[in-house]
Amino acid sequence: MKKLINDPANVVSDALRGIAAAHPELRVDHENRIIFRGDAPVQGKVGLISGGGSGHEPLHGGFVGLGMLDAACAGEIFTSPVPDQMAAATKGVDGGAGVLHIVKNYTGDVMNFEMAGELAEAETGVQVATVVTNDDVAVEDSLYTAGRRGVGITVLLEKIAGAAAEERRPLAEVAEVARKVNANGRSMGLALTSCTVPAAGKPTFELSEAEMEVGIGIHGEPGRRRVPMAPANEIAEMLVSPILSDYDFTGGGGVIVFMNGMGATPLIELYVMYNEVANILGKAGIPIARSLVGPYITSLDMAGCSVTLLKADDEILRLWDAPVRTPGLRWGI
Amino acid sequence: MKKLINDPANVVSDALRGIAAAHPELRVDHENRIIFRGDAPVQGKVGLISGGGSGHEPLHGGFVGLGMLDAACAGEIFTSPVPDQMAAATKGVDGGAGVLHIVKNYTGDVMNFEMAGELAEAETGVQVATVVTNDDVAVEDSLYTAGRRGVGITVLLEKIAGAAAEERRPLAEVAEVARKVNANGRSMGLALTSCTVPAAGKPTFELSEAEMEVGIGIHGEPGRRRVPMAPANEIAEMLVSPILSDYDFTGGGGVIVFMNGMGATPLIELYVMYNEVANILGKAGIPIARSLVGPYITSLDMAGCSVTLLKADDEILRLWDAPVRTPGLRWGI
Amino acid sequence: MDTAAFSAWIREFARLVGQNKDYLTELDSAIGDADHGANMTRGLNAVVKMLDEEKPDTPSALLKRTGMTLVSTVGGASGPLYGTAFLRMAAAAGDAETLDDGTFAKMLRAGLDGVLARGKAQLGDKTMVDALTPAVDALDATLAAGMPFPDAMQAALRAGEEGRDATVPLVARKGRASYLGERSAGHQDPGATSVTMLLAAAATTLTA
């Protein structure tokens, strides 16, 4: 394992110190491992918090700031944060209008946020709403399982719900917007290599030079199937087809296309992939309204990519275009 | 070799198509492989063009837009573009105030830009000034060699000179600002792995699990020396010490710190590194005025990082803070 | 069983998990995200530190602080699940200074019920439930049949180990392994494995 770290045990706390040093406009609670907007709590605004295991940077800490999250809780690498953190974050961003918890659908994340919500409401009476993202079409959607993973849509949702909160809309409406984004979004990902969890010290899975894992999540967990390496146009097909079969993206105001890198994939490859995805959407008669290309929800040093499509409408596009000022996403300000 | 590409021969043209599709605000001349600002030429503004081998994305094409470059020429992977491209770009961005060529100091880049300047001036009489970046302290600075490589400072220079041009300052002044940035900037880089050039199909060099290459550039060329793997704090020392020995960064308005990823290094590691660099600067009594953390001048799928320090003054900070709107860097607009 | 016995139990659980950290992570690599060993070790190290510093003076207090510490330090799926289990055990232990066999068995079942309530897994979903359920059932059954506690606890451990082994062929329906679908079959569940360490620790420390 070769990593730019001091000690596997300190990766998260060291990185948080780096974030604090690089972004004086944020406030980092090192004890609780929470990244706050410098001006949190913003009075009268719904507070947005998210969090999850570390190793997905810039998600979530890199999305804290005006127009997006009010706070992010950093767990250990790939391990959801604990309720204490989320409860502290909830209190810290409560500006009197309630708090929205944005939770990716993983057993650990859901349970920890659940316990945090119970804690925070019991202790302080702050009103908490929760939205759970579950956009990964690689996983079967079923009542009898853990359900679909929350992946790429989380980035778009944090931006769009953040903009709705910035408009001072009430908690119920912000949660409603967030749920709409999740309902209208689908993702699919693929890995060319495994990632290496620092504490584990070696790749989570082995993959030969000739193969790739299709249907991976963002935690280095193996995918749904292993297939031979293929050119970018076929890979794009493998990612986009299941998305288009799962949900009708025609009609509406076009789609927001999010071409995400898993952490070790160079941008030039993401643009090659984006071109193929755009071609497929063109043939399917689905207009592209906006796009985002880059590593925004990553899986440590995994090579690979994921595609997220979000069916847009006027409200979604207006909120997407609204100003945002975070380390990871910024425009309009 | 595992890459998200169709064919090693088409990587650059496919990626340019992806850029065109993802960024409708830009205009891509596919034949000449030039990425233009959509509104180029901007009348009365000095035009800034840069270019170089591909594989360093977002540099340079991702830095085209308001407040930064007017055009970027994309060469083959790691191969400088040809004079025809640069001459066409020069003509395409000439808004009557002359054109600045921003060239990284590599034999190929320098010679090709030289021939382009000769061509463009001869054919159209447009006034061309050139600034060559050479900030890499890993390489000895000597009249008898090819001199130092242009690396990280190029990103900061394109931003700052772009802001000066946006202020409608004349060519000589914009060139002057650019030269000041280069003169006040130093960089040093390090690789944990080699990159793989698509056409070559295998890593440029082999590096064991226990070693790293110190003093690498951005083309996968081997570094100055091979040393045992070390923790982040020692690595930061290896990068920052030679920079501080080479140039006096005390006094002035502090420094802009640019912690760059080489393409396959996850952001969490860059923040761990940034923290160590900030510690070293703190001990050296050098205040940090601004910072930039992320993969901005990359080397395909190389894992590693580089540190660039730029000694700032009021003018540099004002221009750094000025609005910029490009795919790779954006704020204030 | 007094507070000292429970302290020994938890410490032995921590020792076993620490010793098998890489093994647990290995199991979690195959069908999860390679952190179960690290998660449990981090949490149990914090618990041992808490025990050293706070020296809780009743079984219930000890179990409650253990649960709270696990909740606050483990994260992931196992944090709330183990945490809830210990919190429910603490509640079931009541105010007693020492617990008899029957109360211990009730306590363990309360822990299982907590895991079920929190995680909503069913038997056969390939989770820690698959080791804990047969163990709790076996403990109840053997104690009811009049078996002395040490033997009953051994039987519970064996049932748990069988449950753990039986997770191998299962297709996961809960937790991270469920994302693998059919590919999760053929691998042993990490959480069921750490549960057998909890049982083994009880079998060695609570039988004295």
Next chain:
Amino acid sequence: MDTAAFSAWIREFARLVGQNKDYLTELDSAIGDADHGANMTRGLNAVVKMLDEEKPDTPSALLKRTGMTLVSTVGGASGPLYGTAFLRMAAAAGDAETLDDGTFAKMLRAGLDGVLARGKAQLGDKTMVDALTPAVDALDATLAAGMPFPDAMQAALRAGEEGRDATVPLVARKGRASYLGERSAGHQDPGATSVTMLLAAAATTLTA
């Protein structure tokens, strides 16, 4: 030597480089950026296409278009250097329909001078200059001594090959290899190697 002979020369150069593409890239991997084979192949493929399509009708036109095509398609260091070399050769060839041995030798020296002017390398800097200079010198000397052209060109090739081999121990002072400092020693220069292919192509095609 007429236009057809020059066409054969360039095509043979293209064939040799194409055949050795991976080898040239291998050499460039050790002390450069792993693209010399790809660069030269891309450029010379474009040149062959140009020759097929345009069929230039004088030696000078052919050399000029070859140089321009290389400049426009190779990029990197080798593009301007080989391009300038051919452009200077074109100028030295003048308007003649056929060239004699002496003019060819002058032409080759003009090419070398172009490389020197453009790249500012000196002999011993571990560049293509180190193969081209001894070759041009040997051609001049052997022709001056009255050796027939085929033998003189063979001598030039051998001198070029010796020059190429002599780059191995050198520490590079120009081009990308110079960044390696002392570590560049022990490796053969890729550009000097492709130059010997230009010479070998001349030795086989221009001697008829």
